[in-house]
Amino acid sequence: MVNKLEMGTRRVGDFIDFDPDTPEVNMILERSEHGISITLPWSEPGSPYAGWFVGDGFMQPSVLEGEEPAERKPVPKRVLFHDSHGPILLTGCRAKGFHANFWGPGSGTLWSRVAILGVDHDVEYDKPHGLKTEISGLREWLGVTSWKETYTWPDGPVAASFSSVVADKFEIGDVDGIALSFVPGWAVVPESGRDARTLKDLMRCTTRSTDPRSWRDHYAKHRAICDLLVLSRWWNESCVEVLAYREDDPLTTMDGKEHGEQWRNVVVSDDTPTAPPSGYRPHIIRFADLQVGGIKAWIALHDEFSRALDPVITCINLKEAGGHTRLAHTGPGLEALGYLLMIRDSVAEKDAAHASLRARLERILADLGDSLPFEGADWVDSFVEVYNGIKHANRAEPDMVDVLNAWQRGVLVVRAWVAAELGVPLDELKTRLKDDSQQHGFVKVT
Structure with a gap:
C-alpha cells in the first residue's frame, strides 16, 4: 500500500515526539471529516502524555499526598507517525479532547493542521521555504492549458490524440520577501484496474522564500489569489495546499547523496476542490486587465x-x-x-x-x-x-x-x-x- 492519508483512513503505528524522556507508545492516526488526528493512550495519570490534556496536578496521586505536581511538558508543534506504509510528519499540533479514569488509564486526541508525507525525522515544516497550492479556476482564468487535443476524421474510425505541451509559467515576483509564481503542468492518473486514465490540466500557485517563513505567511499569498477569483465571478473557489519543501530536507538517495529540492506531498483537513460552475459565469476582472503587475497591485489592495x-x-x-x-x-x-x-x-x-x-x-x-x-x-x-x-x-x-x-x-x-x-x-x-x-x-x- 502506498503511503497515503485519504479521507476515512485509520492507521496504527509508532508515535515519536522527538523527546527522549517520553515513553514509546503506539497511536491511532485517523483522517475524518473532523480533521487529521492521532489518539494517544496512557496507562496512568502521571504520564507526560496525560499532561498534554489535563490540568496541572489533575488526577495525580502526588497532589493528594501534599507533593508538588509533576511539571507538565508542552504539547509539541510537530510529531511523527510511522507504520509499515511509511512515515508522516504532523505539524501545527494542538491537544483537544480526552477521556480518563480517576488515577487510571486514559487517552487524548492531538489534532494536526498539516500532514507531510514521507518525512522520517524532525524537520521544521511549520516554516517551509516553499509552498504549492491548487486554486480552483486559476488555470481557466489565466487561459492556459498543458494539453493539445486533436481529432482527425480519416476514412476509418475517428482518431483522437492528446499531447502534453510545455506552457510558460507566470513569474509574479517578490511580495513581502516571498516570490510568487503560477506554474502550469499536467499529470496522467490511472484508475484501479488501469481501464481508465484521467488527464489532469494543472496550475500550481507557488511561493518561495530565501529564509523559512511561517505557513501563514506563505498561504496568505495563495489565499489572496483565490479571493480575487471569488470576487471576480462570485464563485466559492478552493485553495488547497498540495506540496511543500524545506532546504534541509533535500532529495536524497540511498547512498546519502543529495539531488536538489524535494517537494513533499501535503495533506490538509479539507482538500476537496471546488467544482467549476455548471453554466456560463464570466469574470468581471480578467487576467488581460491586470497582467503580472496587476496581480501584485491586487495583493497590496487585499492587504490594505x-x-x-x-x-x-x-x-x-x-x-x-x-x-x-x-x-x-x-x-x-x-x-x-x-x-x-x-x-x-x-x-x-x-x-x-x-x-x-x-x-x-x-x-x-x-x-x-x-x-x-x-x-x-x-x-x-x-x-x-x-x-x-x-x-x-x-x-x-x-x-x-x-x-x-x-x-x-x-x-x-x-x-x-x-x-x-x-x-x-x-x-x-x-x-x-x-x-x-x-x-x-x-x-x-x-
Whole structure:
C-alpha cells in the first residue's frame, strides 16, 4: 500500500515526539471529516502524555499526598507517525479532547493542521521555504492549458490524440520577501484496474522564500489569489495546499547523496476542490486587465483593505445562513470600505469615523460612475433603510426579500469597486456587470 492519508483512513503505528524522556507508545492516526488526528493512550495519570490534556496536578496521586505536581511538558508543534506504509510528519499540533479514569488509564486526541508525507525525522515544516497550492479556476482564468487535443476524421474510425505541451509559467515576483509564481503542468492518473486514465490540466500557485517563513505567511499569498477569483465571478473557489519543501530536507538517495529540492506531498483537513460552475459565469476582472503587475497591485489592495474585503469575501461561505446573517456579515465591510476611502482622501480620522453610513456608501459610489446595473442613489437609500432596520430594534423590521437584495447588491458594489480600482474601465465594467449573475435581484412571490 502506498503511503497515503485519504479521507476515512485509520492507521496504527509508532508515535515519536522527538523527546527522549517520553515513553514509546503506539497511536491511532485517523483522517475524518473532523480533521487529521492521532489518539494517544496512557496507562496512568502521571504520564507526560496525560499532561498534554489535563490540568496541572489533575488526577495525580502526588497532589493528594501534599507533593508538588509533576511539571507538565508542552504539547509539541510537530510529531511523527510511522507504520509499515511509511512515515508522516504532523505539524501545527494542538491537544483537544480526552477521556480518563480517576488515577487510571486514559487517552487524548492531538489534532494536526498539516500532514507531510514521507518525512522520517524532525524537520521544521511549520516554516517551509516553499509552498504549492491548487486554486480552483486559476488555470481557466489565466487561459492556459498543458494539453493539445486533436481529432482527425480519416476514412476509418475517428482518431483522437492528446499531447502534453510545455506552457510558460507566470513569474509574479517578490511580495513581502516571498516570490510568487503560477506554474502550469499536467499529470496522467490511472484508475484501479488501469481501464481508465484521467488527464489532469494543472496550475500550481507557488511561493518561495530565501529564509523559512511561517505557513501563514506563505498561504496568505495563495489565499489572496483565490479571493480575487471569488470576487471576480462570485464563485466559492478552493485553495488547497498540495506540496511543500524545506532546504534541509533535500532529495536524497540511498547512498546519502543529495539531488536538489524535494517537494513533499501535503495533506490538509479539507482538500476537496471546488467544482467549476455548471453554466456560463464570466469574470468581471480578467487576467488581460491586470497582467503580472496587476496581480501584485491586487495583493497590496487585499492587504490594505482587508477590514473591508474579508467580511464580503467570506460571506460566500454562509450558504445555510439567512438574509439577516449575510447582511450583518457584509454590512460592516461596506462601512469599513467607505471609511478607508475617506482616510485615503486625507479626511481627518475623527471625521471619517463619525461619517454616516450614507456618506460612506456615497463615497464608494463616487468611484463607480454609472457602471452599476441599478441606480446607485436608489441602492444607497434602500441599503441604509434595510441595514439600520436590522441593526436597531426600535426601527421597523425590513422584509426578507429587501434584506436579501440589500446583501446581494452590497456584495456587487464591492466587487465592482475592486474591478474599477484594479483598472477595469468603467464602460467595460458596465458591460460585464450586465452579464453577471448578481445583477438579478430577489423577487417576492405572493
